[in-house]
Amino acid sequence: MRHGRRRITWKGTALVVGAVTAGCALVTYLPQDKGVDTPFIVEGQVGETLDLTYAELTVTDVRVADTLTGFSEAAAAGGTFVVVDATWRATQGETSFLGAEITDRQGRRFWPTDLTGCSTSANAQPGYAWRTTYCFDVPRDALAGATVRLARGGQSEDHADQRRDAVAVIELGITPSEAETLWEAEETVVPEEPGYAPASAGGSEG
Amino acid sequence: MTTLVTPAVPGQGPGPGTGQGTPPGVAPSLRPGMLPGMIPPDDVVPRPRRSWGRRNAVWLVLLPIAIVVAAGASSFRVWAFWWPVGLHQEVDRVALGEPAHLAGEYYDMGFDVPERAETTVLREVDATVTSVEQVDALPAPSYGDPVAVPEGSVVYEVQVHFVAEPQTDLSGCQIALVAEDGTRYGESTTDALGSSNRCSTPDAEGFVSEQPEWDVTSFVLADPDAEITQVRLAFGGPEYVTFELP
Amino acid sequence: MKHARNDGPDLAFRLGRRMVAAVADDMSTVQRVGVGVVAALVAVSPFGAWNEVEAQADPLTAGTPVEVGPFEVTIEKAATADELGYLVPEPGNHMLAVVANVTNTGEVPVNSGKLGEAIPAPESVGIIPEVPLEDLGADSDDGAGTGTTPDVADPSADPSASPSPSEPEKPELPSASIVNIKDGTSPIILNPGLTYRVALIWEQSDKFSGDVIPLRIMELTWIEESAASLDNEYWLPLDEVAFTGQIPIEPAKPAADAEAGQQ
Numbered sequence: 001m002r003h004g005r006r007r008i009t010w011k012g013t014a015l016v017v018g019a020v021t022a023g024c025a026l027v028t029y030l031p032q033d034k035g036v037d038t039p040f041i042v043e044g045q046v047g048e049t050l051d052l053t054y055a056e057l058t059v060t061d062v063r064v065a066d067t068l069t070g071f072s073e074a075a076a077a078g079g080t081f082v083v084v085d086a087t088w089r090a091t092q093g094e095t096s097f098l099g100a101e102i103t104d105r106q107g108r109r110f111w112p113t114d115l116t117g118c119s120t121s122a123n124a125q126p127g128y129a130w131r132t133t134y135c136f137d138v139p140r141d142a143l144a145g146a147t148v149r150l151a152r153g154g155q156s157e158d159h160a161d162q163r164r165d166a167v168a169v170i171e172l173g174i175t176p177s178e179a180e181t182l183w184e185a186e187e188t189v190v191p192e193e194p195g196y197a198p199a200s201a202g203g204s205e206g
Numbered sequence: 207m208t209t210l211v212t213p214a215v216p217g218q219g220p221g222p223g224t225g226q227g228t229p230p231g232v233a234p235s236l237r238p239g240m241l242p243g244m245i246p247p248d249d250v251v252p253r254p255r256r257s258w259g260r261r262n263a264v265w266l267v268l269l270p271i272a273i274v275v276a277a278g279a280s281s282f283r284v285w286a287f288w289w290p291v292g293l294h295q296e297v298d299r300v301a302l303g304e305p306a307h308l309a310g311e312y313y314d315m316g317f318d319v320p321e322r323a324e325t326t327v328l329r330e331v332d333a334t335v336t337s338v339e340q341v342d343a344l345p346a347p348s349y350g351d352p353v354a355v356p357e358g359s360v361v362y363e364v365q366v367h368f369v370a371e372p373q374t375d376l377s378g379c380q381i382a383l384v385a386e387d388g389t390r391y392g393e394s395t396t397d398a399l400g401s402s403n404r405c406s407t408p409d410a411e412g413f414v415s416e417q418p419e420w421d422v423t424s425f426v427l428a429d430p431d432a433e434i435t436q437v438r439l440a441f442g443g444p445e446y447v448t449f450e451l452p
Numbered sequence: 453m454k455h456a457r458n459d460g461p462d463l464a465f466r467l468g469r470r471m472v473a474a475v476a477d478d479m480s481t482v483q484r485v486g487v488g489v490v491a492a493l494v495a496v497s498p499f500g501a502w503n504e505v506e507a508q509a510d511p512l513t514a515g516t517p518v519e520v521g522p523f524e525v526t527i528e529k530a531a532t533a534d535e536l537g538y539l540v541p542e543p544g545n546h547m548l549a550v551v552a553n554v555t556n557t558g559e560v561p562v563n564s565g566k567l568g569e570a571i572p573a574p575e576s577v578g579i580i581p582e583v584p585l586e587d588l589g590a591d592s593d594d595g596a597g598t599g600t601t602p603d604v605a606d607p608s609a610d611p612s613a614s615p616s617p618s619e620p621e622k623p624e625l626p627s628a629s630i631v632n633i634k635d636g637t638s639p640i641i642l643n644p645g646l647t648y649r650v651a652l653i654w655e656q657s658d659k660f661s662g663d664v665i666p667l668r669i670m671e672l673t674w675i676e677e678s679a680a681s682l683d684n685e686y687w688l689p690l691d692e693v694a695f696t697g698q699i700p701i702e703p704a705k706p707a708a709d710a711e712a713g714q715q
Contacts, residue, residue: 008478076635078646093382093390108644111561115637127391127427128359139645157560157685196356 039151039159039167046173052166054092054152055124059170060131060197061085064143064182065189068135070116079139080182081113082172083189084148087197088122089129097122099151099162100134102172104142111155112136117191121154131197135189143179146172293380293393294444301450302437305334305369310445312375318414319373331376331405332369335437335449336421338383339363344425347399348408359427361398362391364437368405369419377413378442379405381424385432392426393438399425405441512667512697520570520694521672521687522558523642527551528649530665530701532656537636539629541655545580548656550667550699551633555647562642562687564630564650569689570672571652573625574665578657581623628652662701669695 044050049058063083068075075081088097098121102110112120118135138146149155149169153162174182259266288294298306309330316323341363344353355361364381381404382393396402403413404424410416428434440446476484512518517526528551536547550571556562573579631638633649642648671694672687 008475008483013483073637074635075637076632078632078634078643078648091389094394106559108559109561110643111641113641125392125394125427126389127429127432128356137641137643137646139643142645160682160684196359198357 037159037163039153039162039165042166042168044168044170046170048170050168050170052151052168054090054095054166055097056089056091057150057168058087059084059148059150060087062148062172062174063187063189064185065135065187067188068116068118069188069190070118073116075113075115075135077137079137079142081189082110082136082138082143082146082148083118083191084134084136084172085131085192086122086134086150087129087131088124090124090126092126094123094125095152097124097132097150097152098154099149099167101149101155102136102138102142103147103149103169104138105145106142108142109155110136110138110142117193119194122194129197130194131192132194133191135191140179140183143174143182144176146174148172289444292443293438293440293446295446296448297445298447299450300447302335302338302452304449305332305367306439306447306449307332308439308441308445308447310441310443312441314375318375318412322375327375329375329441330370331374331441333439333447334367335364335439336367337363337365338434338437338451341425344398348401350400353399356427358430360430360432362426362428362434364424364426365421366405366424366439367419367421368415370415372415372418374415375413376403376405376415376441379403380438380440380442380446381405381426382438382440383426383428383432383434384436384438384448385428386435389429389432390438391428391432391434392424395442397424398427405439509668509693509696512669512695512699514699517553518669518695519557520669521566521674522556522560522562523567523570523672524555524557525567525571525669526553527667527699528553530667530699532701536651536653537631539631539653539655542580544658545655546658547653548574548577548579548665548701549651549653550628550665551649551651553647553649554642556642556644559644560685561644564638564640564642565627566672566687566689567642567650568627568630568652570670571628572668572670573628573654574667575625577662577665578660579625580655580657582626626654628654664698664700667697667699668693 042050042052044059046059046062049056061083062085065081065083066077068077068081068083082102084100084102088095100112100120104110112118112134113136114120115135117133119132120134122130122132124130134148134150136148147169149167151162151165151167153159153165153167155162255261297308297310300306307330309328311326311328314322314325314327339362341361342355344355344361346352362383364383366381378395380393380395381397383391385391392398395404397404401408401424403410405422406413406415407420407422435451437449437451438446439449476487479487510518512527514527514529517524519525530548530550533547533549535541536549539547541547552571554567629638629652631651631653633651671690671692673690675684675686675688677684678686
């Protein structure tokens with residue numbers, strides 16, 4: 001049994017190690033995630049109806065508030081609340097719209113609060129338009145140029161639930177000078193509970 | 207096999223063994239105590255090399271089987287997560303006014319019938335969709351405020367006749383209208399009036415049937431331009447029945 | 453079954469030895485040493501062999517900001533109160549609040565629960581332990597059913613399974629209830645760039661009569677790609693104290709602050 005061994009040569013070892021290293025390098029450095037992860041981004045403005053294949057989405061209004069008052073509680077902003085009114089109209093079947101996030105010019109991300117009747121998600125079926133109000137607490141320097149990102153996939157840290165799915169990114173249309181005015185204004189908003197939206201809100205005219 | 211020179215008889219003493227680099231598994235002359243790939247001692251005459259396909263014949267046969275086994279093993283999400291949730295298996299398809307037989311198993315929690323708790327129960331229901339009609343307004347709901355028809359929506363009234371054993375569990379009932387383009391209206395377990403017990407009569411106490419036969423009316427919101435072609439009835443799925451509208 | 457049980461490890465051992473022999477027999481000495489070194493390096497990797505050497509916990513004082521994970525935390529004070537809003541203690545207890553200014557300096561929102569994980573309940577100051585969710589008797593029954601035979605009822609064998617008779621371990625202290633002092637609400641999401649004045653609140657026994665509490669802030673580490681789960685990109689609390697210090701308890705009650713916001 002000890003005779004006639006098969007030699008493990010340096011050449012063979014180098015071949016195997018080299019092949020494994022090359023494989024690891026390919027997996028690490030090829031931009032393979034790009035095609036697998038990227039959502040289909042549908043960009044738009046406030047008042048525009050966007051087609052996300054699974055739903056039609058309209059952001060009808062954007063407001064700013066220092067205080068939100070609801071049925072049993074009031075919420076004071078750490079910065080200021082950006083209140084986004086949106087209307088969902090599902091087009092395929094019953095759908096939960098879980099993703100809601102504001103992104104500012106620096107790439108910082110802000111998630112909505114569920115205080116005082118504000119929604120962090122929505123659920124709707126085809127056949128009607130469903131109105132939802134999202135409230136985001138953001139700092140002063142996040143207002144100008146911010147966008148809101150709404151989708152049926154949730155807005156986890158790595159956007160894992162939005163891979164290869166339609167995602168709406170809507171410019172809030174706040175210019176730097178408007179941001180100053182909005183920041184200074186002391187507004188109180190009473191967010192409406194979600195409900196059926198008037199037909200005009202879901203129309204393409206906004 | 208004509209190239210196989212070595213007779214694979216154990217205990218015959220040293221003979222011409224496998225050639226250098228013969229892969230394991232295809233060495234019929236591997237002797238006891240030898241690991242695959244080892245060269246037997248006293249090798250004198252190297253056997254002529256067989257073709258690559260011949261040497262790897264076993265692996266080539268096993269490869270497609272391995273692929274099938276690997277795909278099956280990694281498909282557990284299909285049956286564990288996707289199949290049980292949603293309507294995937296049409297068990298009956300009838301015309302409007304004809305009875306359809308909906309049978310499917312579900313796991314009973316025993317909320318309404320304690321003796322069925324934590325058992326798998328076969329639910330059998332004979333259902334007939336008797337009419338699907340567009341109506342102008344929603345009636346007053348059993349609970350809560352009246353619901354106005356939202357602007358930009360129309361209301362369909364769906365009437366269903368049920369025949370089932372008393373104590374049949376009716377929770378999770380879905381009555382959906384399917385349009386020509388595949389849009390599913392009212393597939394939620396809650397209907398336009400807020401009732402979450404759509405297959406029971408409005409005065410029902412729990413989620414199990416009380417009579418051998420009964421009728422229900424359910425209201426569904428739809429787009430004004432939708433062309434409704436089917437009604438689907440299910441209890442959460444995966445089984446469902448289809449009623450085709452004329 | 454008995455045979456299978458006895459043979460199993462032996463067979464595996466023999467097979468393993470055979471495989472090692474098949475490979476190692478064919479190597480030169482240098483190759484064997486090389487493979488041995490590589491195997492040893494791989495073997496110690498899961499035990500944190502490449503982690504940076506743990507630094508000593510830094511001092512924590514009231515009023516000095518410290519960086520932990522995504523947060524900049526400034527502990528303001530500690531205070532006690534009979535009740536704080538909806539948080540009402542059991543008779544014989546009171547509420548202990550640690551007031552802190554917390555800024556999320558990162559780019560992604562963080563759940564306030566993460567702050568609770570970073571600042572655990574102070575130890576040995578009479579914080580009321582968590583009430584076990586399930587009856588312990590039922591729990592140990594389940595444990596016996598999974599593997600151990602009912603005969604092996606020795607509590608010292610598995611202290612975690614039956615803590616009630618012998619009390620071998622310290623009971624788990626609850627994580628803090630976190631309240632936004634400005635409006636009395638519980639901030640669930642701490643968005644980037646914002647500073648919240650929060651109270652971390654625990655229920656404390658009236659038997660405690662000290663005037664300082666020992667507070668620890670744990671290290672949070674960023675998980676870019678999790679090796680253990682499908683979740684990526686989150687802050688993981690480590691079992692490692694980043695800051696520790698004595699926070700004086702002020703007689704003033706933060707209840708006034710909290711309730712002012714609610715009204």
